[in-house]
Amino acid sequence: MANPLPVLSSGNLYRIFYIGRDEHNRSSVGAFDYDIERKIVVVDHQEPFFCAGPKSSFYEDGVSICNCYQAVGVTYMLFMGWQNLPNAHWRGDIGRLRVHGDLTLSLDQDKPFITAEEFNSISLSCPWVQRVEGGGFEM
Numbered sequence: 861m862a863n864p865l866p867v868l869s870s871g872n873l874y875r876i877f878y879i880g881r882d883e884h885n886r887s888s889v890g891a892f893d894y895d896i897e898r899k900i901v902v903v904d905h906q907e908p909f910f911c912a913g914p915k916s917s918f919y920e921d922g923v924s925i926c927n928c929y930q931a932v933g934v935t936y937m938l939f940m941g942w943q944n945l946p947n948a949h950w951r952g953d954i955g956r957l958r959v960h961g962d963l964t965l966s967l968d969q970d971k972p973f974i975t976a977e978e979f980n981s982i983s984l985s986c987p988w989v990q991r992v993e994g995g996g997f998e999m
């Protein structure tokens with residue numbers, strides 16, 4: 861279990877998203893619901909909330925979750941999509957998931973939100989996005 865990311869569900873209840881790996885070492889997003897007041901796991905979700913993607917996708921070898929932010933009434937979770945390229949350095953591009961009201965996840969778009977080509981010829985890692993005073997966001 862890696863990259864824990866708490867998202868408030870209601871009251872004292874948080875959904876803690878995290879990364880786990882499958883038998884092929886691909887990472888996917890799992891979660892459990894935790895009551896911080898009682899300090900207990902309320903629900904341990906057995907199925908992934910978002911899985912490594914299909915062949916040729918920018919997240920075919922896994923995902924590493926980053927942070928959540930809200931824009932125009934939508935909550936987004938950024939992730940690094942992994943590709944283990946043959947005879948080359950691994951590569952990461954940034955993708956974006958929508959976090960729905962029931963705290964399920966869905967891919968925002970099939971292409972990267974930010975590609976490594978835009979900023980770095982090798983790879984990108986997990987960004988942090990936050991709203992800035994006066995409007996807008998910084999990463």
